[in-house]
Amino acid sequence: MAEVKKTFSIKGMHCASCVRVIEKSLSKTPGVSSSVVNLATEQASVTYDSEKVTDDDLISAVANVGYKAGLAKELENDDEQKIEKEKELKNLRNKVIVSLGLGLLILWGSFPGITSTAPLFLKNFWIQLLLATPVQFWAGAGFYRATIPALKHRTANMDTLVAIGTSVAYGYSAIVAIFPQIIQRIGVKPEPYFDVAAIIIGLILLGRYFEAKVKAGTSEAIKKLIGLQAKTARVLRQTKDKLLEVDVPIEEVQIGDVIRVRPGEKIPVDGEILEGDSSIDESMVTGESIPKDKQKGDTVIGATINKTGTFLYKATKVGADTMLSQIIKLVQEAQASKAPIQKLVDLISSYFVPIVIILSIATFVVWYVLGPTPAFLFAMLSSIAVLIIACPCAMGLATPTAIMVGTGKGAEHGILIKDAQSLEIAHKINTVIFDKTGTLTKGKPEVTDIISVTEISNFQFQISNKTRKSKLSKEEIILWLAASIEKGSEHSLAEAIVKAAEQRKLALSKVEEFKAIAGHGVSGILNTKHPASPAGRPKSKILLGNRKLLEKENINYSSIVQTIELLESEGKTVMFLAVDKKLTGLIAVADTVKDTAHEGVQALQKMNIETVMITGDNPRTAKAIAAQVGIKRVLAEVLPDQKETEVRKIQAEGKRVAMVGDGINDAPALAAADIGIAMGTGTDVAIEAADITLINKDIKSVAQAINLSKKTMRTIKLNLFWAFGYNVSLIPIAMGVLYPFFGILLNPIFASVAMATSSISVVSNSLLLKRQRI
Numbered sequence: 001m002a003e004v005k006k007t008f009s010i011k012g013m014h015c016a017s018c019v020r021v022i023e024k025s026l027s028k029t030p031g032v033s034s035s036v037v038n039l040a041t042e043q044a045s046v047t048y049d050s051e052k053v054t055d056d057d058l059i060s061a062v063a064n065v066g067y068k069a070g071l072a073k074e075l076e077n078d079d080e081q082k083i084e085k086e087k088e089l090k091n092l093r094n095k096v097i098v099s100l101g102l103g104l105l106i107l108w109g110s111f112p113g114i115t116s117t118a119p120l121f122l123k124n125f126w127i128q129l130l131l132a133t134p135v136q137f138w139a140g141a142g143f144y145r146a147t148i149p150a151l152k153h154r155t156a157n158m159d160t161l162v163a164i165g166t167s168v169a170y171g172y173s174a175i176v177a178i179f180p181q182i183i184q185r186i187g188v189k190p191e192p193y194f195d196v197a198a199i200i201i202g203l204i205l206l207g208r209y210f211e212a213k214v215k216a217g218t219s220e221a222i223k224k225l226i227g228l229q230a231k232t233a234r235v236l237r238q239t240k241d242k243l244l245e246v247d248v249p250i251e252e253v254q255i256g257d258v259i260r261v262r263p264g265e266k267i268p269v270d271g272e273i274l275e276g277d278s279s280i281d282e283s284m285v286t287g288e289s290i291p292k293d294k295q296k297g298d299t300v301i302g303a304t305i306n307k308t309g310t311f312l313y314k315a316t317k318v319g320a321d322t323m324l325s326q327i328i329k330l331v332q333e334a335q336a337s338k339a340p341i342q343k344l345v346d347l348i349s350s351y352f353v354p355i356v357i358i359l360s361i362a363t364f365v366v367w368y369v370l371g372p373t374p375a376f377l378f379a380m381l382s383s384i385a386v387l388i389i390a391c392p393c394a395m396g397l398a399t400p401t402a403i404m405v406g407t408g409k410g411a412e413h414g415i416l417i418k419d420a421q422s423l424e425i426a427h428k429i430n431t432v433i434f435d436k437t438g439t440l441t442k443g444k445p446e447v448t449d450i451i452s453v454t455e456i457s458n459f460q461f462q463i464s465n466k467t468r469k470s471k472l473s474k475e476e477i478i479l480w481l482a483a484s485i486e487k488g489s490e491h492s493l494a495e496a497i498v499k500a501a502e503q504r505k506l507a508l509s510k511v512e513e514f515k516a517i518a519g520h521g522v523s524g525i526l527n528t529k530h531p532a533s534p535a536g537r538p539k540s541k542i543l544l545g546n547r548k549l550l551e552k553e554n555i556n557y558s559s560i561v562q563t564i565e566l567l568e569s570e571g572k573t574v575m576f577l578a579v580d581k582k583l584t585g586l587i588a589v590a591d592t593v594k595d596t597a598h599e600g601v602q603a604l605q606k607m608n609i610e611t612v613m614i615t616g617d618n619p620r621t622a623k624a625i626a627a628q629v630g631i632k633r634v635l636a637e638v639l640p641d642q643k644e645t646e647v648r649k650i651q652a653e654g655k656r657v658a659m660v661g662d663g664i665n666d667a668p669a670l671a672a673a674d675i676g677i678a679m680g681t682g683t684d685v686a687i688e689a690a691d692i693t694l695i696n697k698d699i700k701s702v703a704q705a706i707n708l709s710k711k712t713m714r715t716i717k718l719n720l721f722w723a724f725g726y727n728v729s730l731i732p733i734a735m736g737v738l739y740p741f742f743g744i745l746l747n748p749i750f751a752s753v754a755m756a757t758s759s760i761s762v763v764s765n766s767l768l769l770k771r772q773r774i
Contacts, residue, residue: 003033005047007336008058011068012146013039014208015158016349016396018067021150023346025065029053038336039393040400043072045336066149066159089212096205099139102131103198110195125177125192132194136170140201156353158392162204164357165387165748169197172380188374193381200388200752207756211397214763225328225411228284228303233268234260236312257315261306269302269315270322276311280304327695330416334407335400337419341716342399349392356390356731363735378736381748385734389751391727394758398719401766406712409770414680414696415705422691426675426709428656432604432702433635433647433669435661436615436622439679440601440629440699441591443662445493447500448572449588450475453560476504478585482577484508485524485542489516493573496589512539519616519639520552521545521575543578544587547618548637550576555583571624573617597629600699605630607703610655614638614646614669643669660702677702708774715769719762726758 010022019037022044026035031052037044046058055071062069108114109122121127137144143166146159173192176183180190230250236258237246245260253259253269261267267280277295282304291307294300300313302322319325338346360383367379403420410417417423434440452474472480483501486494487508501508511524526542543549550557555578557564563586567574572588601611613626614635622636635646643661647669651657659666659673670676670690678690680697694701734751738744 002050003047004050005045006055007072007332008044008046008062008069009072010037010042010044010062012142013037013042013067014146014396015039015391015393016346017155017157017353017392018146018159019396020346020350021065021153021155021157022062022067024155025061025153026058029057029061032058036336036338038338038400039396040404041332041336043336044069045333064149065153065155066146085212089209092205092209092212095139096202096209099135099198099202099205102135103195103202106131106198107195110192125173125180128192128194129174129177132170132173132198135198135201136166139205140166143201156357158353158390160353161356161387161390162200164360165384166197166200168380169193169200169384169748173197186376188376196381196384196748199749200384203749203752203756204388207752207759210756211393211759211763214760214767225324225331228266228324230266230268230303233257234262236260251319253315253318255315255318258312259315260310260312261300262310263306263308265306267300267302267304267306267313270317271300271302271313271315273298273300273311273313276309278309278311279307281307323695327411327416330418330693331407331411334417334419334423335404337403337421339399339403339420339424339716341424341720342403342420345395345399345720349395352390352392352395352727356386359731359735360384360386367736378745382734382736382745384748385746385751386731388748389730389734389746389755391723391755391758394723394726394762395720397759397762397766398723399716401763402712402715402719402769405766405769406708406715409774410705410708413701413704413708413774414694414698415701415708416693416695417705418691418693422675423709423712425656426658426692426706427713429609429658429675429706429709431610431612431650431655432658432660433612433614433650433673434601434631434699435643435659435666435669436613436617436625437591438662439660440597440613440631441593441625443591445496445573445589445591447479447496447587448590449567449586450478451560451563451586451588452478453583453585474585476506478577478587479504480506480508481526481542481579481584482544482575482587484526485511485514485522485544487511489522493575493589494522497575497587511542517545517549518641520549540579541581543581544575546574546576546616550578550583553578553581555581557583560586565620568618568620569624571621571628573621591625593625593628594699597699600702601629601631603700603703604706607706609703609706612650614643616640641668644672647672658702658706660699677705704774711769711772711774715766719765722765723758723762726754730754 013019013022016039019039022037023035026032026044026046029048031049032046033049034047035044044062048058059069105122106128109118109128115123140163143159143163146157147163150157150160173194176190176192183190232247233250233253234245235248235253237244250268258274259268259271273294273296275296277293279291280294280300281291282301284303284305299316301324303324317323320329363386364379364383367382368375371378403423406423407417437443479497479501483498483506486497498508509527511526514522514524516522521544523541523543525539527539543553543555547557557576564574567586567588570590572590575587575589576583577585577587604611610633611631612633612635613622613631615622615625616638617625617636619634619636622634626632626634638646643666647657647659651674657673658675658677659669660677660679661670662679670678675692676690677692677694680693680695692705694705733744734746736745
């Protein structure tokens with residue numbers, strides 16, 4: 001089985017019923033495991049077995065139900081996209097102008113009260129037929145193109161309603177114009193309603209035109225991101241004679257290319273600085289407003305702006321692998337995904353159109369049997385009004401347009417949301433668990449204290465790369481032993497110890513039988529004397545870790561408990577060094593809290609969200625760090641493989657939990673939480689397991705993400721209230737329930753105005769999200 005996932009662009013969709021019809025057709029295709037169609041993005045995301053079904057099969061499945069499909073380009077050129085959209089809008093605008101222009105001429109010649117001012121030829125039924133025909137079959141051709149295949153497959157959509165309604169009005173009017181005697185025989189004065197058919201088509205197309213214009217604003221975030229990409233790169237190319245700097249298109253840059261960037265220029269692709277230093281504005285990608293100082297060895301992100309200094313850097317990621325491309329892909333996938341609430345709306349909408357057709361037929365029958373004279377005209381116009389006023393498109397647009405704006409706004413603030421479901425769930429979060437290291441703290445701890453516990457013999461070893469005997473202080477010996485054993489570890493505390501040794505120019509020794517003991521520490525065999533020493537090369541077993549390691553090895557530390565407690569009360573992590581099962585020294589390491597950690601935690605607490613810190617540190621150190629950021633509930637001495645269990649325990653309390661972390665060992669907990677939030681500085685594994693990624697690395701963004709979810713859901717609910725409320729209230733009016741009491745009957749022309757307004761109002765309400773602060 002070769003399962004693939006591809007995105008197809010869909011043309012011709014206008015309502016939630018269209019979505020349901022296409023999804024149904026795709027899902028029925030053998031080999032398709034899932035299909036998600038999005039009305040707002042006009043795309044279908046299909047997962048299928050490429051050995052059983054081809055792209056052409058899927059395109060045919062869409063075409064069979066009356067729509068056009070094609071493979072969507074991953075990162076379509078912004079200019080190409082713009083040209084295509086402008087062409088579609090121009091075509092739609094021309095149809096609106098022609099249909100409304102001809103419709104108004106027909107109205108002038110036929111509507112009581114104004115017909116007396118019209119030229120005589122406009123009052124001629126044959127002229128009206130001539131004017132109405134291009135509107136019906138050219139401007140309204142799209143309604144028929146969608147309706148005929150849909151009826152073949154026993155489905156219906158909004159186009160079906162419009163096609164039936166206008167066809168009835170046009171067909172009746174054509175009979176009046178060509179065979180007036182037939183109408184006279186049923187006791188009805190032969191008056192055509194070409195104006196109703198033509199103006200309804202014109203107004204519905206006008207609504208779609210405005211809807212398309214407004215909807216374009218919902219995808220503005222993606223357009224901005226695509227527009228950030230640099231067009232060219234200045235690459236160093238070696239010729240026979242010399243090294244040249246050549247400007248090449250961004251598509252031609254390859255991994256390993258050396259690129260020069262001057263002040264004020266965009267950085268073309270991701271890479272690593274080889275020479276020079278600079279200050280780089282990364283706000284367009286991360287949302288951070290303060291430029292970052294970069295030097296040799298630092299990474300740079302494509303599409304960011306070099307503020308000062310010229311530098312050379314090596315391209316490490318190009319094309320679809322760059323951070324910007326990944327961000328664009330993630331945002332596009334999120335916008336194309338479907339929120340759980342939308343699935344319910346689509347289901348309701350799939351029954352909506354058939355119900356409306358039944359109501360329209362019922363309306364005609366009731367008016368024809370019980371209505372006043374001329375009953376036939378009352379019945380016809382009321383049934384048309386029912387068909388035209390029903391608006392499944394407003395229901396279909398209510399959720400995806402809000403999701404598009406919400407995910408786009410998040411991206412602008414450095415908050416990447418994986419899918420619509422994550423955005424919907426986030427507003428229910430009432431507990432946030434923070435991993436300590438690298439999340440609340442900077443993840444760059446430093447050695448603060450080195451304490452000798454027992455007398456240590458004066459080890460001799462190499463200093464500053466010169467072979468000589470040198471008497472070391474007790475603290476230097478402890479640091480040398482600890483750094484030598486930790487050199488093979490990837491833990492951030494190990495990095496701090498090794499760095500401290502390097503700063504003191506201590507040459508580290510080779511470790512044998514190195515072993516990392518998860519949640520406890522490390523062990524290994526070390527030569528404890530310099531090779532030139534007359535005493536030979538005795539080996540010692542070195543242990544470095546936390547209390548659990550000492551307890552596991554039965555090493556007593558009761559004599560220094562007060563010292564340990566003092567260090568831990570200051571928020572320092574204490575590492576115990578033992579040589580041959582004898583406690584030798586302590587190394588205290590402190591990790592500074594991030595500048596925005598306290599403010600970010602406070603923002604959550606103001607939203608009545610409980611905050612929890614989880615760490616492998618002992619309770620005293622953990623509580624000291626938690627106190628600095630304002631967290632009261634602390635889960636200490638939690639081993640990496642226990643984090644997921646702790647998350648599930650809090651969920652068992654009835655809490656909706658978000659887990660915030662950045663390491664590989666956080667991935668299971670991120671996946672187990674209702675919402676996993678990964679810091680952008682974290683590992684690929686953590687980001688992959690997360691539902692939301694904070695590429696701006698700002699703790700304040702956790703509250704912003706939840707707040708964005710709340711505001712997006714509020715917008716969706718308001719949209720759905722309007723869309724359903726509109727249909728529930730106006731369909732009965734169109735049926736004529738007010739006529740017996742107030743003599744009010746809804747003209748089909750006004751029904752089309754109301755229908756077009758409902759869609760535009762839903763999309764406009766979603767766009768208001770862009771103006772809200774998160």
